[in-house]
Amino acid sequence: MKKHNFSAGPAILPQPVFEQAAEAVRDFNGMGLSLLEISHRSPQFTAVLDEAQVLVRDLLGLSDAYEVLFLQGGASSQFFMTAMNLLDEKGKGGYVDTGSWSAKAIKEAQAFGPVEVVASSKASNYNAIPKGYPIPDGLTYLHITTNNTIFGTQYKALPETATRLVADMSSDIFSKPVDTERFDLIYAGAQKNMGPAGVTLVIVRKDALGKVGRHIPTMLDYRTHIKKGSSFNTPPVFPIYVSMLTLRWVKANGGLKAMQARNEAKAKLMYEAIDSNPLFDGTVAAAEDRSVMNATFNLIEGREDLFAPFLELCEEAGCSGVKGHRSVGGFRASLYNAMDLESVQVLADVMHAFTEKYA
């Protein structure tokens, strides 16, 4: 049976990427060696790293002011590394609190300098993206989480400010075009739209660095990795290779504008299935804040007893990963780049069939 993988991350990647990655583990480019056993300084792997960097630049339209890094440690390491490299007692980091990941970023930053939470949707259990709040002058940066994987909200427009942004784009990078010039730094754990777990993308504006006085361990200083082209030490070879293959697929399939069209069509189908269905409710307050990547929904009040039967029917139809994040419950259908519209239709049909039976 064909599987439809709605997992929030690690998540679906294009099928041809899995095929090529499996082959590279057996024999990389006809070398007679596995990709896993060759030197990260071999011409064969440095070509991969170069191509991955060029694809990131190309797809996002990055100017020369930016550097592209492939690091380790996940987006969670960027929560503190951004502040460690950009913030000190002379400055102030502004943060918008739109979910658990934003909250962790705020917590980690506080150790490195003054932090001001300029807006938060915490009081409404993060069911909206705050809008219309004043943004103070003189912030070192304004940190946002562009897509809130757990709560199913997403920025459709960037905050209006002259201050440069720092953004956690873990769950919507490469899903649509971005005005990258607005950012000092963008980071993303690869394991949604970009690749498998084990590599973290960092895009940083060179002129934002070197302004804090503190000691930074060599491995935590972005400048180390800029100078050494992400090869100061052994980079995560296989995760980078699979990311490169995935970005090649994005480009071959029309780039970010094409991804956006594809993703919006899937989201439309998914939210229509939720809204039209009498057994299910979306969790996000306003339609405009709904994530194109992660559609979160619940059973209507009083029918929570149908939780397990619904997940069972999903599994029977080959739809996996539909369970919501353990911290919020309910359901979540993640609709990353690699997912087809047909798979979303399968889930919509399951919801419909379920309602025929139980409503």
Next chain:
Amino acid sequence: MKKHNFSAGPAILPQPVFEQAAEAVRDFNGMGLSLLEISHRSPQFTAVLDEAQVLVRDLLGLSDAYEVLFLQGGASSQFFMTAMNLLDEKGKGGYVDTGSWSAKAIKEAQAFGPVEVVASSKASNYNAIPKGYPIPDGLTYLHITTNNTIFGTQYKALPETATRLVADMSSDIFSKPVDTERFDLIYAGAQKNMGPAGVTLVIVRKDALGKVGRHIPTMLDYRTHIKKGSSFNTPPVFPIYVSMLTLRWVKANGGLKAMQARNEAKAKLMYEAIDSNPLFDGTVAAAEDRSVMNATFNLIEGREDLFAPFLELCEEAGCSGVKGHRSVGGFRASLYNAMDLESVQVLADVMHAFTEKYA
């Protein structure tokens, strides 16, 4: 043609591990999904993580005093993380300087507390393991690099001291039994004997932690990862899986005593080929310090012109990765667990044939 991979790291892994890893990228355990697209919190992956931890404990005979962590960032991140978590101004870290990696560990530690280099072989270009030096009392720990990947030296006996050791075992972990009770902390980048690049093993004695006063970012505090079983955030799924497969292979092939016998036989063959050959010289001063993992050698003085022709003959015979580290030149044959004696014989034969032609 069969390839004989003498690369220093990323390095050769057992052939069946490559086969199983490739299959898991296509379809993991018959799930109909790639290992790369499943949640790190799925029962299928947590079983992998558990088995990997149990194998590490089992193979090394770890007591309950120790925790086993699978982290990101490479051994290079451990250079500072060890000191950040264990050392402060009230203590003193002792270091033995036996090569470039030791020197980096010393440099990174200095930011976190007093550091004393108790012995160094730097003056002789790191061609020996220091012995018979006094070790001061009252050290917080004594840091050693058990195998010096670049210079081809290896500790055959641990320093005599009651102080607990901290060790970089990146290039000889799982190659022989270790008296683990002597250590407060052991770390190793996976990409030699344990797995592919992208995961770092840390073994830490619980009672060594929590003694420094400084703020430690959540992701850099070993206690975070202990509490969350290496899943505080998304772990490097595929590198951990391949490491688990490799450790299974080590166990199925007799464990660390069997690895030791196997590795010593290969090293004996390799060093005999070097010593008996009039064109080549070993680089390590005393036979007892020679690494069982990385055999370093040079052309004899005056015949450096033969450098390129020798590497060419190696490649023709399928022997790859024989070039020495870019910082020292010469040659290096790495003989990790997964390498067969037959492959070492092929290299020895190449050296012999080369000498027949040129000596």
